[in-house]
Amino acid sequence: QVQLVESGGGLVQPGGSLRLSCVVSGGIFSIYTMGWFRRAPGKQRELVAGITSGGSTNYAEPVKGRFTISRDNAKNTVYLQMNSLKPEDTAVYYCNTASGTFPWGQGTQVTVSS
Numbered sequence: 001q002v003q004l005v006e007s008g009g010g011l012v013q014p015g016g017s018l019r020l021s022c023v024v025s026g027g028i029f030s031i032y033t034m035g036w037f038r039r040a041p042g043k044q045r046e047l048v049a050g051i052t053s054g055g056s057t058n059y060a061e062p063v064k065g066r067f068t069i070s071r072d073n074a075k076n077t078v079y080l081q082m083n084s085l086k087p088e089d090t091a092v093y094y095c096n097t098a099s100g101t102f103p104w105g106q107g108t109q110v111t112v113s114s
Helices: none
Strands: 003-007 010-012 018-025 033-037 044-049 056-058 067-072 077-082 093-097 108-112
Touching: 010 044, 018 033, 018 044, 018 067, 018 093, 033 067, 044 067, 044 077, 056 067, 077 093
Parallel strands: 010 108
Antiparallel strands: 003 018, 018 077, 033 044, 033 093, 044 056, 067 077, 093 108
16 A cells, blocks of 8 residues: 655745655655645645656646755655745645545645745
C-alpha cells in the first residue's frame, strides 16, 4: 500500500518562504510524474506544480516564478519550494501522482497571514 506523507507547512507572513516535502513509500516512485496540489477553503483541489520522472516541470499560472518543484528519487521524496508567498496561497497542500493515482495523504497546512 502506497503512503504519502507531506510535511513542512506552517504559518508565514506575506512575502515569506516555505519548503514542503512529501515522502512516498510502498511504490516505485521514480517512474511517476508527481504533482503538488492544494485545496483552499471552499474550493476544489487544484494541481499547482508537476515534475516528470526525467525532471521536467510545469506550474499553474498563479504560482509561476514563485514555486519550484523538485524530486530526489533516491529518497522517494518530492519537494515544493514556495517563495514570495501570498495570502491566496493559503491552503492544505498535498502531493500525489499528477493523475491522483495513490490514496491521498493528510496534507500539510500552509497559512499566509500577517
